[in-house]
Amino acid sequence: MAFITTGTLLSLAALAQARNNGVGKLPVMGYDTYNAFGCDYDGALATAQAKAMNETGLVALGYNTFILDDCYALKERDAQGFLQQNLTRFPGGLKKWTESINQYGVSGSAYSSNGYLTCGAYPGGYGHEMQDLETWRSWGWDGMVKYDNCYIPYDNVTMENEFGRFKRMADAIDDLAAKYNEKPFIYSLCQWGWENPMNWAPRISQAWRIDADITPFWTAIKTIINLQAASYLATGFYQHGDMDMLEVGNSGQGTPVGNMTLAEQRSHFTAWTLLKSHLLIGTDLRNATNETLSILGNKELIDINQDENEGAALAPFRVGFQDDFSDIEYNFTSPPPYWAGNSSYGAVFMIINYADEQREMGFNLTENWAVRAGRQYNVRDMWKHEHVGVAVRNWTVTLEAHDVAALLLTDVGPEPARKLADGELAPPCAYPFLAHQCTSPNGSFIYNGSITEWGF
């Protein structure tokens, strides 16, 4: 039994070093079997997904790892405690199956749980951490370990909270990498946001789920975006708030069968990419429509998700439907609609219309740090894939119910000089409310529409 001692605490520095070696810097892209198939899949069906990923160009876009989610093994370990292969599900075994996906440029990743059993009641990793890592390695898996939170031992057995229970696998991953002098597995916690993982998961892992399992319905998407609004600040390079596998493509199919509109799926994908979540496809790609592929294949959004120079998630800059900051309140029926941040390609804005009808939605350039007041910006629509205009002072979009705008703003110089309008006292200053502290060169304030001689 491994209790945390001073010695293992010191090895956190080594774990951080391993992470900083480049492993897990960016969110992981790939495929996971769970949303499409639950436990109802076999090797041939999984390989067909990898084949489709290659043929549709998704591998070239960066979707390059494959997680066999729950249920790939037999229900019992062997006499020596090793995971046993289901040779009916994977004829020829899992090493052979892994080679079948490797030919498409896709690598293997593991799923397990930190308890006695996985959530589907297959053998869990507790007490077998190193042994299972050796097994996965022997099957040729080298990508990520997705580690669930089911069938956990009593407190009086582990004498640990979530942190300690999940640290066991972190240590084993470290030991395995040291033993073979190989890059460590990326470690991705699937513990549904218990005990606020944003506060501790970055010490031992590169990603943590923020939520319970996603479902292919709009209500789930809104709930997850709202949760990420409370934890986006912890997201960065090597530490990713995982919003769960994608449900894009699961309208009319999937497990369960979903019903999101294309607008809802666009909003879903935009939020997942720009809030720097893993991008793990969860739909049967043999049935993927062109619309599904064009959402999953939005290269402009993927480039921002995988930006080598900017690890932070977009941040919300207004809350709810209100037009200013005067009523910042956490609102479950209306998560933040306005988000912005920076990227290598320009300032990035995301606006989501949660209303059930069309809305005009806009923002002022003075509202967000990622752009500068008094400048003008080229605006690129990353769903239309075209330049849509030049923003001076503000930008407005018309959005259908549950649709999204993903905008890239690039600076094209100072805003055009203009004459003051009738009754206008001075050019404005950047501030969302009254022009408090907006000062003319002679020291007088322009305050609430009148001039106040304040003086130096």
Ligand SMILES: *[C@@H]1O[C@H](CO)[C@@H](O)[C@H](O)[C@H]1NC(C)=O
């Ligand atoms: C992967 O896709 C490319 C492009 O469609 C194709 O040329 C190549 O043969 C595919 N690879 C395999 C192993 O099928």
Ligand SMILES: *[C@@H]1O[C@H](CO)[C@@H](O)[C@H](O)[C@H]1NC(C)=O
């Ligand atoms: C083994 O695979 C077969 C075929 O997919 C499946 O019917 C069976 O339930 C699997 N066994 C276990 C223990 O999952």
Ligand SMILES: *[C@@H]1O[C@H](CO)[C@@H](O)[C@H](O)[C@H]1NC(C)=O
């Ligand atoms: C933990 O507590 C349970 C219930 O009191 C008890 O049956 C069990 O023996 C304890 N286990 C250990 C390892 O102390």
Ligand SMILES: *[C@@H]1O[C@H](CO)[C@@H](O)[C@H](O)[C@H]1NC(C)=O
């Ligand atoms: C989608 O399905 C969910 C779950 O069955 C249901 O609650 C919701 O009303 C459906 N939405 C639409 C627009 O049909």
Ligand SMILES: *[C@@H]1O[C@H](CO)[C@@H](O)[C@H](O)[C@H]1NC(C)=O
């Ligand atoms: C998806 O495609 C496969 C193979 O073409 C087919 O067997 C299956 O029924 C399709 N599923 C749906 C929901 O259309």
Ligand SMILES: *[C@@H]1O[C@H](CO)[C@@H](O)[C@H](O)[C@H]1NC(C)=O
């Ligand atoms: C889907 O896209 C492909 C490739 O661009 C095209 O050949 C095909 O006609 C499209 N299918 C439909 C139903 O539009």
Ligand SMILES: *[C@@H]1O[C@H](CO)[C@@H](O)[C@H](O)[C@H]1NC(C)=O
């Ligand atoms: C929350 O948002 C809904 C719209 O979805 C709005 O009707 C409601 O007034 C908001 N509640 C608060 C407390 O802002």
Ligand SMILES: *[C@@H]1O[C@H](CO)[C@@H](O)[C@H](O)[C@H]1NC(C)=O
């Ligand atoms: C945005 O990111 C780019 C690329 O890292 C950087 O050059 C630029 O200075 C950043 N802009 C701001 C406002 O931080």
Ligand SMILES: *[C@@H]1O[C@H](CO)[C@@H](O)[C@H](O)[C@H]1NC(C)=O
């Ligand atoms: C947006 O900016 C334009 C100038 O570019 C101005 O005429 C217009 O009144 C502004 N709209 C809002 C809502 O601030």
Ligand SMILES: *[C@@H]1O[C@H](CO)[C@@H](O)[C@H](O)[C@H]1NC(C)=O
């Ligand atoms: C945007 O600027 C206009 C003045 O141009 C102002 O009336 C409006 O309140 C501002 N909106 C926000 C959200 O700051």
Ligand SMILES: *[C@@H]1O[C@H](CO)[C@@H](O)[C@H](O)[C@H]1NC(C)=O
């Ligand atoms: C200071 O500047 C403001 C705005 O330019 C002007 O309206 C005001 O008359 C000036 N005050 C003095 C004392 O010159």
Ligand SMILES: *[C@@H]1O[C@H](CO)[C@@H](O)[C@H](O)[C@H]1NC(C)=O
């Ligand atoms: C701003 O001026 C308006 C009238 O022009 C007045 O009703 C309002 O109370 C003023 N606000 C403040 C904060 O002084």
